[in-house]
């Protein structure tokens with residue numbers, strides 16, 4: 109599940125279920141990304 113930081117707008121992956129934080133700016137308010145539900149394959 110990917111999340112979008114509401115502060116900087118970058119995508120952040122959940123590190124832990126109970127602790128989700130933006131890895132770029134440290135902001136702790138993220139929104140679930142719902143635009144690509146059909147694509148769950150990581151291309152990293």
Ligand SMILES: [Zn+2]
Pocket residue numbers: 113114115116117118130131132133134135
């Ligand atoms: Zn951020």
